[in-house]
Amino acid sequence: MPELPEVESIANRLRMGSDLHPSLVGARILSVQVYWQRSVAKPLSESFIEELKGQTIRRIGRRGKFLVFDLDGLTLLFHLRMSGDLWVESMAQAVAPHSRVCFELASNYRLTFHDPRKFGRVWLLEDADEVLGELGPEPFDPQLTAEVFFQRLSRVRRQLKPLLLDQRFIAGLGNIYTDEALHCAGLHPLTRSDQIRPDQAERLLGCIRAVLEEGIRRNGASIDWVYRGGDFQNYFRVYKRSGLPCPNCGMPIQRITVGQRGTHFCPACQPAP
DNA sequence: CACGAGACCTGTTCGC
DNA sequence: TGCGAACAGGTCTCGT
Numbered sequence: 001m002p003e004l005p006e007v008e009s010i011a012n013r014l015r016m017g018s019d020l021h022p023s024l025v026g027a028r029i030l031s032v033q034v035y036w037q038r039s040v041a042k043p044l045s046e047s048f049i050e051e052l053k054g055q056t057i058r059r060i061g062r063r064g065k066f067l068v069f070d071l072d073g074l075t076l077l078f079h080l081r082m083s084g085d086l087w088v089e090s091m092a093q094a095v096a097p098h099s100r101v102c103f104e105l106a107s108n109y110r111l112t113f114h115d116p117r118k119f120g121r122v123w124l125l126e127d128a129d130e131v132l133g134e135l136g137p138e139p140f141d142p143q144l145t146a147e148v149f150f151q152r153l154s155r156v157r158r159q160l161k162p163l164l165l166d167q168r169f170i171a172g173l174g175n176i177y178t179d180e181a182l183h184c185a186g187l188h189p190l191t192r193s194d195q196i197r198p199d200q201a202e203r204l205l206g207c208i209r210a211v212l213e214e215g216i217r218r219n220g221a222s223i224d225w226v227y228r229g230g231d232f233q234n235y236f237r238v239y240k241r242s243g244l245p246c247p248n249c250g251m252p253i254q255r256i257t258v259g260q261r262g263t264h265f266c267p268a269c270q271p272a273p
Numbered sequence: 274c275a276c277g278a279g280a281c282c283t284g285t286t287c288g289c
Numbered sequence: 290t291g292c293g294a295a296c297a298g299g300t301c302t303c304g305t
Binding site for chain 2: 082083116117157162259
């Protein structure tokens with residue numbers, strides 16, 4: 001489910017509240033239940049539970065695909081990986097199947113880390129950089145100019161698709177938005193990064209920002225049974241559209257596998273390198 | 274350094 | 290209908 005726009009949408013909802021629950025900013029944590037030990041990456045779950053007692057959520061943000069909860073001198077981080085989600089439920093509700101970690105709040109609500117596939121992780125850290133430190137730039141960082149982006153592309157010789165998925169190169173892109181951005185930019189996913197011209201780099205950066213912006217505007221994409229809320233899935237141009245016509249030229253969208261990931265592109269608009 | 278394969282997991286969908 | 294294979298929004302580790 002979660003790439004930058006989905007995580008941003010979840011962070012916004014938790015921060016602002018919704019018709020179903022109040023904002024979590026200012027909420028105090030009474031107790032924590034861990035139902036799947038490996039979901040807690042750090043520290044050991046006993047300390048995790050103990051240290052969280054009495055902490056208050058001061059701020060809710062996002063960095064790359066991480067949700068960042070600033071507490072009282074500690075930082076709570078979530079990575080949702082493939083199937084994770086954060087739910088706010090009334091304490092009266094039964095704990096749902098696939099709930100991995102539950103946080104009971106003083107407001108009589110419960111924050112649930114729900115994650116069927118168990119790939120997601122949560123950290124409680126004194127220094128968030130221990131986990132976030134290696135991340136590449138935020139796509140919307142004004143410091144990330146077309147010039148800087150071109151230099152970063154040129155410094156390595158890698159296929160564009162796996163490179164854009166590398167969170168150390170740029171933070172927040174996943175399989176959907178990478179395919180959409182490459183299609184928007186007219187670049188084949190297997191193009192080598194050091195073969196890119198400055199004007200193509202500028203176009204690609206603009207497209208990355210455009211597709212992420214659209215994703216955020218539509219509150220992310222909701223596919224299958226994981227995560228509901230957004231409707232960007234109705235506006236995909238290439239992702240999961242193999243065989244269907246390219247919205248630009250009508251050519252059937254093609255699907256290949258790149259670095260173990262399904263990769264969708266238009267053979268006409270994105271000519272092979 | 275760059276890439277591919279396997280691991281970690283459960284659930285859904287597709288083909289026979 | 291039933292069953293196995295393929296596939297899924299991510300990332301880590303290992304071998305070449």
